[in-house]
Amino acid sequence: MGDLFSNLGTGFDQALTLQNLGYAFVGVLIGTIVGVLPGIGAITAIALLIPFSFGLDPISGLILLSGVYYGSMYGSSTTAILVRTPGDVGSIVTTLDGYEMAKRGRARQALATAAIGSFIAGTFSTVGLMTLAPALASVAIYFGSAEYFLLMVLALSMVSSLSQGSPLKALIATLFGLAIGTVGTDPQTSVARFTFGNPNLLDGLDFALVAIALFALSEAFSNLAAKRPGAAAAERQQLQGSLWLTREDWRRSAGPYGRGSVLGFLIGVMPGIGPALASFVSYAVEKRLSKHPEEFGKGAIEGVSGPETANNAGTGGAMVPLFTLGIPGSATTALLLSVFIMYGLQPGPQMWETNPTLLWAIIASMYIGNVMLLVLNLPLVGVWAALLKIPAIPLYTGVVTLSVLGAYSLTYSQFALFLLLGLGIVGYFMQRYDFPLAPAVLGLVLGALMEQRFREAMLVADGNVASFVERPLSLTILIVVFLVAVLPRLVLAFRKRTHQGNQ
Amino acid sequence: MRADSVAGGVGFAFSLAYLMMALQIPSPSVSVTAVGPRTFPLAIGVAFALASLALLVKGLREASSEEGGETAEPVEEEDDALAQSPTRLGVIIALLVGYVLLFVSLGYVVSTFLFVLAVTMYLDSRHRIRNLVYAIVFPLVVYFVFTQLLQVQLPTGILG
Numbered sequence: 001m002g003d004l005f006s007n008l009g010t011g012f013d014q015a016l017t018l019q020n021l022g023y024a025f026v027g028v029l030i031g032t033i034v035g036v037l038p039g040i041g042a043i044t045a046i047a048l049l050i051p052f053s054f055g056l057d058p059i060s061g062l063i064l065l066s067g068v069y070y071g072s073m074y075g076s077s078t079t080a081i082l083v084r085t086p087g088d089v090g091s092i093v094t095t096l097d098g099y100e101m102a103k104r105g106r107a108r109q110a111l112a113t114a115a116i117g118s119f120i121a122g123t124f125s126t127v128g129l130m131t132l133a134p135a136l137a138s139v140a141i142y143f144g145s146a147e148y149f150l151l152m153v154l155a156l157s158m159v160s161s162l163s164q165g166s167p168l169k170a171l172i173a174t175l176f177g178l179a180i181g182t183v184g185t186d187p188q189t190s191v192a193r194f195t196f197g198n199p200n201l202l203d204g205l206d207f208a209l210v211a212i213a214l215f216a217l218s219e220a221f222s223n224l225a226a227k228r229p230g231a232a233a234a235e236r237q238q239l240q241g242s243l244w245l246t247r248e249d250w251r252r253s254a255g256p257y258g259r260g261s262v263l264g265f266l267i268g269v270m271p272g273i274g275p276a277l278a279s280f281v282s283y284a285v286e287k288r289l290s291k292h293p294e295e296f297g298k299g300a301i302e303g304v305s306g307p308e309t310a311n312n313a314g315t316g317g318a319m320v321p322l323f324t325l326g327i328p329g330s331a332t333t334a335l336l337l338s339v340f341i342m343y344g345l346q347p348g349p350q351m352w353e354t355n356p357t358l359l360w361a362i363i364a365s366m367y368i369g370n371v372m373l374l375v376l377n378l379p380l381v382g383v384w385a386a387l388l389k390i391p392a393i394p395l396y397t398g399v400v401t402l403s404v405l406g407a408y409s410l411t412y413s414q415f416a417l418f419l420l421l422g423l424g425i426v427g428y429f430m431q432r433y434d435f436p437l438a439p440a441v442l443g444l445v446l447g448a449l450m451e452q453r454f455r456e457a458m459l460v461a462d463g464n465v466a467s468f469v470e471r472p473l474s475l476t477i478l479i480v481v482f483l484v485a486v487l488p489r490l491v492l493a494f495r496k497r498t499h500q501g502n503q
Numbered sequence: 504m505r506a507d508s509v510a511g512g513v514g515f516a517f518s519l520a521y522l523m524m525a526l527q528i529p530s531p532s533v534s535v536t537a538v539g540p541r542t543f544p545l546a547i548g549v550a551f552a553l554a555s556l557a558l559l560v561k562g563l564r565e566a567s568s569e570e571g572g573e574t575a576e577p578v579e580e581e582d583d584a585l586a587q588s589p590t591r592l593g594v595i596i597a598l599l600v601g602y603v604l605l606f607v608s609l610g611y612v613v614s615t616f617l618f619v620l621a622v623t624m625y626l627d628s629r630h631r632i633r634n635l636v637y638a639i640v641f642p643l644v645v646y647f648v649f650t651q652l653l654q655v656q657l658p659t660g661i662l663g
Contacts, residue, residue, distance in 0.1 A: 052653045168558055172514055175551040179521055182547065186540040189531035193540060194524055224626060225592035394637050397622045400599065401615050404606065405645065409655045417603040425596065432587065433510040447547075455538040463538070 008130065011360030015368055020063050023056070024365045027064040028373050031071020036384045038079050039219040040399060041088040042072035043332045043441070047211040048402055050339060051409035058343040059358055063365040065339055069332055070122060070315045070366065073275060074373045077114035077308050078384050081107060082237050089438075090275040090311035093283040097296060097303030102237035108381070110304050112243045115377040117257050117309035122370035124261040125268065125316020129323070130363050132269070133352075136324040140349040143325070145456035146468055150477040151327055152450045155271035157481055159330075159439045169435045176430075177443025178450075180205055187448075188455060200415040207338040207445055209407050209416060210423055211331070214437045216403045217424030220396040222431060229392040239385050243378060253305040256286050260309030267310070268317020271329040275314030280495060282310035316366070322347060323359055327446070331438035334445035508562030514555030522548035591626070598622055610660020615642035 014020060034045040045068045053061035076087030081098035091098075094114065101110040143151075156178075160170040183194040184204025195201040223229060245253070263285065264278040286306040287296045296303050321329045326348035328334035340347045351359060377384070407420040427437060461467035468474050525544040602618040609617070620638035627634065649655040 051655055052649075055654055168554060168561070169510075172551070172554045172558065175547055175554060176514075176517075178547045179518075179544075179551060182544045186531075189540050191529055191531050191540045193528050193544060194521075221592060221595065222587065224595050224622070225587050225589075227586045227588045227591075229626065391627075393623055393626045394619075394634075394641075397619050398641060400595075400622070401602075401619060401642070402645070404599075404602065405611070405649065405657070408606065409649075409657070412656070414603070414607055417606060421596075421599060421603055428592075433506055435510070451543040454543070458538045 004130065004134075007356060007360050008364060010357055011362075011364030014059055014357060014361035015063065015364035020060055020361070020365065021368065023060045023064040024067050024369045025372055027067020028071035028074075028369045028376065031068040031073075032075040032373065032376055032384060033387065034068070035072035035075020035087045036078050036387045037075075037390075037395070038083065038085045038087055039223060039396075040216065041076070041332075042069045043211055043335060043438075044216040044219075044399075045072070046332065046335050046339075047208045047216070048406040050208040050335075050342070051406060053339065054342070058340075058345060059361045061343070062336070062339065062358065062362050065336060066319075066362055066366065067369045069336065070312065070369065071373055073308075073312045073315055074115060074118050074377050075384060076311075077118070077304075078111060078377075078381065079388065081110045081114065081304070082239070082385055083388060090279050090314070091308070092276065093279050093307045094304055096283070097298075097300050099237065100297065100299035101301065101304065102240070104299050105240040106299065107237055107239050108241040108243045109245055109249060109301070110241075111239075111381050112245055112378060113249065113253050113301055113305045114308040115374060115381075116245075117253065117260060117305045118312040118377075119370055119374040120257050121261045121264055121309040121311075121313035122316065122373070123367065125265045125313040126363060126366045126370070128265045128313075129316050129319050129366075133320050133323045133359075136320065137349040137352045140324050143349075143473065144471070145453040145460065146471055146474040147477060148325070148327070149450055149453040149457055150468065150474050150481065151271060151325060152446045152453070154477060154481050155321075155327055155329055156439070156443060156446060158271060159442055165434050165436060169433075170439050173430065173435045173437065174439040174443040177440035177445075178447040180210070180440075181444045181447030182451075187452065198415075200413060204448070205419070205444070206410050206416070207335060207441070209410055209420060210444055211335055211441050212403050212406050213420045213423035214427035214430070214440060216399055216406075217420065218427030218431050218437070220399040220403070221424065221428040223392055223396040224400075226392075229396075236388055239382060243381070249301055252301050255289070256282070256302045256306035257309050259285060259289075260306045261313045264310030264313025265317040268314035268329070269320045270317075271321050271327055275311035275318065275330075278310040278314035278317075279307035282306040284494065323351070324349060326351075327449075328442065331441040334442050338445060505562065505566050508559050508566060511555045511557070511559030511562050515552060515559055518548055518551035518555055522552065594625060595622060598625070607658045608660060610662050611657040612642045612646050612662060613660055615645070 015024065030045055031042060034040045034042060046065050049065060049068065053065060056064070072088055073090055076091040077094050077098065079085055079087030080091040080094035081102050084095045084099035086092045086095055098110045098114070101107065156174050160167055160174050183201055185192055185202050192202060260282045263282055264275070267278040267281060268275060283303060283306060286302045287293050290296065290300070290302055318329050318333050321327050322333045322337060326337065326346060328337045337347065345351070345355065345358070403420065404417060407416045410416060430437060457467065468478060522545065525541060525548050528541045528544065531540060598618060598621050602614055605614045616638050619641060620634060623634035623637065624631070646657060650657055
C-alpha cells in the first residue's frame with residue numbers, strides 16, 4: 001500500500017506540472033466538445049490529434065489523448081438529453097429517460113446527475129485501475145505468445161458477439177479490419193502482401209488514417225448527404241430546471257451511482273466490450289431493481305444516473321487491459337495503443353518495471369481531469385448546449401476538411417488522401433448497411449499483433465497447434481473464449497426483454 | 504431484407520478477390536518461421552468468405568419470406584432523419600476528389616476555401632454571406648492553429 005502511494009505521488013509530480021495540467025485541460029475540453037457534437041466522438045478526435053502528438057513528449061501526449069477519451073463520455077450525455085441523439089455510443093440509453101426529463105422541464109437536473117455520476121465513476125474507476133492494474137500486470141508477466149494470441153482472439157470474439165445489432169455483421173466488420181491489416185510488408189519474412197506493387201502500401205495502412213476515414217469521414221458523408229441535414233438537431237429541448245438536485249433526486253440516484261460504478265468498471269475491464277455495453281447493462285439493472293419500473297422511459301432519473309455512471313466507469317476499466325497486457329478492448333483504446341507504439345513504447349506487464357512514471361502520470365492525470373470535467377460540465381453546461389446550435393452543413397463540411405488535413409499530416413503524401421477517400425466511402429456504406437465500425441478498427445490494430453504472437457507461439461511449439469490446449473494458462477483462456485460464444489446469447493435475450501418492456 | 508443480401512454479396516466478392524491475392528503471396532526465400540506469410544491471410548479470407556456467404560443466404564431467405572407481404576421500408580425512410588440523397592452524396596464525393604487533387608498544388612488555404620465554399624453553397628444556397636465568411640475564416644484559423652501553435656506543416660501552394 002505504501003508503494004501505491006509513493007508511485008501515485010510520482011505520478012502526481014509529473015501530472016501537476018503547469019505544462020501537463022494544460023494538456024490535461026485541453027484534452028478534457030476537446031473531449032467534452034466532441035462528446036457533445038453528434039457523430040464526432042473520442043475516436044475521431046484522437047485520430048485527428050495523433051499527428052500533432054508526434055511533437056509532444058510521451059507523458060504530455062498520452063495525458064492529452066486520454067483526457068479526450070474520458071472527457072467525451074461527459075459531453076455525450078448533453079446531446080443525448082437535449083436532442084435525443086447520442087453524442088457517442090456510450091450514451092445511447094441515456095436518450096430514453098434523459099430526453100424525457102428534458103421534455104418535462106428537468107433538463108438541468110438530468111445533466112447534473114449525469115455529470116455527478118460521471119465524476120463519481122471516473123474517480124472510482126481510476127482507483128480501480130490503480131489497484132487492479134499492477135496486480136494483473138504481475139500475473140501477466142507469465143503469459144507467453146500463445147496466451148497473448150488467445151487473449152486477442154477473446155477480445156475480437158467479444159466485440160463481435162456483444163456489439164449492437166447483428167453479430168454476423170460485427171464478425172464481417174472484424175474480418176474486414178483483419179484483412180486490411182495484412183496489407184504491407186510481412187515483418188517476419190519481408191514479403192510484400194497486398195501492396196499491388198505500390199511503395200506507399202509497403203508500411204501498411206495507418207491506423208489513425210483508417211479511423212479518421214471510417215469514423216469522421218463516413219459520419220460527415222451521411223450528415224451532408226442527408227435529404228434534410230440537421231433535421232435531428234431540430235427537436236432540441238430547452239435548458240430548463242435547476243442544476244441543484246432535490247433530496248428525492250439524490251436518494252434515487254445514490255444506488256445507480258454505486259452500482260453503475262462497479263458494473264461499468266468490471267464490464268470495461270473485459271476485453272472487447274467497452275462503455276457502451278456497460279450503460280445498457282446498468283439501465284437494465286436499474287429498471288429491474290426499481291420500485292417503480294413503469295417510470296422508465298418516461299423520465300426516471302435512475303435511467304440517466306445509472307448508464308451515465310456506468311459508461312464513465314467503463315473508460316477507466318478499458319484502460320486496465322491496455323496498461324497490463326497491451327491489448328486494447330475497444331476501438332478507442334486500440335488507437336491509444338497505436339499512440340504508445342508510435343512513441344516507441346510497448347504497453348504490457350513489463351512497462352510497470354521499465355516506465356512506471358509514465359503510467360502513474362496518466363493515472364494521476366485522470367484524477368485531475370475528472371475534477372476539471374466536473375467543473376467544466378456543471379456550471380458551463382449552457383455553453384456546451386449552445387454547441388448544438390452549430391448548423392449541420394458548415395459543421396460537417398469542416399469535419400471533412402479536418403479529416404483531409406489529419407490524413408495529410410500523418411504521412412505528407414497525396415496517396416494518403418486517396419486512401420482516406422476510398423475508406424471513407426467504404427465506411428459510409430458499412431454504416432448505411434448497419435455494419436458496426438468499431439470492430440473493424442479493433443481488428444486492424446490487433447491483426448498484426450495476433451499474427452506475430454501466433455507465429456511466435458508456433459515457432460516455440462515447433463508448429464504443434466495442440467500446444468494451445470497443452471499449456472494450462474492458454475487452455476483456461478480458450479475455455480473462456482468458448483464461454484463467450486454462449487454467454488452473449490443470454491445477455492441478448494436479457495436485453496431484448498428489457499426492450500420489449502419499454503414499448 | 505434485400506440490403507443484407509447485397510451487403511453479403513459485396514463482402515463475398517471482396518473475400519474471393521482477397522483470397523486470390525493471398526494465394527499469390529510469394530513464399531519467403533528462406534524459411535525462417537514455422538508459419539509462413541500466407542497462412543494468416545488465407546485463414547482470414549476463408550472466414551470472411553463464409554461469414555459473408557451466410558449473410559447473403561440470410562438476406563435472400565428473409566427477402567423471399569417477406570415477398571407478398573407489405574414492405575415496411577418506405578415508411579422507415581420517412582422517419583429516418585438521415586434519409587440519404589444519392590445525388591448529394593455523388594456531388595460531395597466529386598467535390599472531395601477535386602479538393603484532394605488540388606490540396607497540395609493550390610495549398611491548404613486556397614483549396615480548403617474553394618471546397619468549403621462549393622459544398623456549403625451547393626447544400627445551402629440561402630445563406631450565401633454566411634457560407635462565404637465561413638469559407639474564408641475557417642481555413643485561415645485552422646492554418647494558423649496548425650502551423651503556428653501545433654507546428655504541423657501544411658502545403659502553402661500558390662500563396663507560398
